Amino acid sequence: MKFHLSHLQAMLLFALMISIAFGFLSRRRPLERVKYIVWSLLLFLLFGIGIGWAMYPFSR
Amino acid sequence: MTNETQTAANSVADPPPDRAREARAIAIGVAGWVVPGLGHALQKMWGRAIMFFAVVGVLVIVGAGMRGNLFRSEGGDAFAALGYFADLGTGSFYWLAKYIEVGGSDVSHAYGDYGTRFLAAAGVLNLLTALHAYEAARGRKA
Numbered sequence: 001m002k003f004h005l006s007h008l009q010a011m012l013l014f015a016l017m018i019s020i021a022f023g024f025l026s027r028r029r030p031l032e033r034v035k036y037i038v039w040s041l042l043l044f045l046l047f048g049i050g051i052g053w054a055m056y057p058f059s060r
Numbered sequence: 061m062t063n064e065t066q067t068a069a070n071s072v073a074d075p076p077p078d079r080a081r082e083a084r085a086i087a088i089g090v091a092g093w094v095v096p097g098l099g100h101a102l103q104k105m106w107g108r109a110i111m112f113f114a115v116v117g118v119l120v121i122v123g124a125g126m127r128g129n130l131f132r133s134e135g136g137d138a139f140a141a142l143g144y145f146a147d148l149g150t151g152s153f154y155w156l157a158k159y160i161e162v163g164g165s166d167v168s169h170a171y172g173d174y175g176t177r178f179l180a181a182a183g184v185l186n187l188l189t190a191l192h193a194y195e196a197a198r199g200r201k202a
Contacts, residue, residue, distance in 0.1 A: 001160050003125035010174040021115045021185050024108050025192055
């Protein structure tokens with residue numbers, strides 16, 4: 001079994017899994033969980049892509 | 061027999077309920093560590109049990125499939141020891157990762173390095189869920 005994920009795919013999968021786990025750990029009601037998961041996922045992606053762009057000028 | 065004597069006799073015969081509860085909570089925490097989600101399943105928290113099993117399972121399978129570094133006990137330095145501790149956090153899934161990763165790790169590619177993070181994150185996450193199950197069994201609002 002082999003997986004060759006790109007940077008973006010790996011980040012998306014990681015962010016989604018961790019967001020789901022945190023949502024289920026910290027919230028009890030289904031709606032609150034969904035809100036938490038979506039919010040956490042968006043923040044993961046925002047910071048991930050943001051830090052990626054912040055490093056871009058130093059990459060060459 | 062006076063009331064005081066009777067109470068003292070009862071306390072010797074039966075362990076205090078808090079101690080029994082604590083022992084049960086520890087057993088649930090250990091079960092949650094060995095099999096991700098089992099600690100919650102034993103407390104009939106089915107949604108959490110299924111999700112934690114699935115999340116830790118996906119992270120381990122993908123991490124091992126990306127040929128991440130699965131640390132072993134004979135690491136040598138502090139980082140390897142920390143990595144081993146994190147990987148062991150996946151409980152029985154540590155052997156699942158070993159079984160999947162028959163070709164060994166390959167961190168010469170970016171995805172191998174990501175796989176290492178996936179495996180470590182799965183372990184730390186599982187430790188967190190086991191701790192959550194333990195706290196819930198102790199009666200803390202979870």
